[in-house]
Amino acid sequence: MAMRTLVPFDATDPKTRLSPLFSPDERRELAAVMLGDVLDAVRAAGGDPLVVATDDVACDAPVVVDERALSDAVNARLEPKTAVVMADLALSTPRVLDAFFAASGDVVLAPGLGGGTNALVVRDDGFAVDYHGASYRDHLRNAAAAGCSVREFDATRLALDVDERTDLADVLLRAEGETPGWLRDAGVGLATDGGRTNVARKR
Ligand SMILES: Nc1nc2c(ncn2[C@@H]2O[C@H](COP(=O)(O)OP(=O)(O)OP(=O)(O)O)[C@@H](O)[C@H]2O)c(=O)[nH]1
Ligand SMILES: C[C@H](OP(=O)(O)O)C(=O)O
Numbered sequence: 001m002a003m004r005t006l007v008p009f010d011a012t013d014p015k016t017r018l019s020p021l022f023s024p025d026e027r028r029e030l031a032a033v034m035l036g037d038v039l040d041a042v043r044a045a046g047g048d049p050l051v052v053a054t055d056d057v058a059c060d061a062p063v064v065v066d067e068r069a070l071s072d073a074v075n076a077r078l079e080p081k082t083a084v085v086m087a088d089l090a091l092s093t094p095r096v097l098d099a100f101f102a103a104s105g106d107v108v109l110a111p112g113l114g115g116g117t118n119a120l121v122v123r124d125d126g127f128a129v130d131y132h133g134a135s136y137r138d139h140l141r142n143a144a145a146a147g148c149s150v151r152e153f154d155a156t157r158l159a160l161d162v163d164e165r166t167d168l169a170d171v172l173l174r175a176e177g178e179t180p181g182w183l184r185d186a187g188v189g190l191a192t193d194g195g196r197t198n199v200a201r202k203r
Helices: 024-044 070-075 094-102 135-145 165-173 181-185
Strands: 003-009 047-053 063-065 082-085 107-111 117-122 150-152 188-193 196-201
Touching: 003 024, 003 070, 024 047, 024 094, 024 181, 047 082, 082 094, 094 117, 107 135, 117 135, 135 150, 165 181, 165 188, 165 196, 181 188
Parallel strands: 003 047, 003 082, 047 063, 107 150
Antiparallel strands: 082 117, 107 117, 188 196
């Protein structure tokens, strides 16, 4: 049985935290390339993706445009059993998503490194999402309040979402030596600034 999977996508002005590195058009292109990779991984893991986007986007999956805020757009479609996988999980693989979809629990939560909720599975109609801020903590609270059993699914390959410049360094460091094409083409490479591994862009 395929796992119905919502993939929220900001097609309008995505990845604003990467503005120091990329122009608005480049951020849209970067977001779209990562979306494509996530959709491939979701399908290979047995997911049936539906992109829930702020505006039309060309991608290899059905798209529904919903201009509401993220949480409202997701809650409007969260009937059990449904997964939600964010479009910027650049390290996600079919293997980790297969294990994630198979994890049991009324609510399965994959934490993001910065306190967000990078992916979830809902099997109980009493649960609602509440994204942004420290949403992972909010989702644990929402699940408890709804009397849902919770499985915390902590996996590096789901915990990294590309928000900040340093997240790109983590992608490069874990890309098994092969720089992802979208980063190579943009001239982005590893750099060290004061001991913290970061990225720089060869203009
Ligand atoms: N449908 C929809 N998706 C959204 C919205 N805001 C963010 N997303 C998506 O939800 C996921 C996580 O959001 P963020 O990490 O905040 O992504 P972002 O908005 O592109 O990044 P920033 O502009 O840096 O906050 C990403 O895949 C976004 O594309 C929204 O308002 N509506
Ligand atoms: C959508 C949001 O993503 P973040 O802004 O934390 O990357 C969240 O996970 O609650």
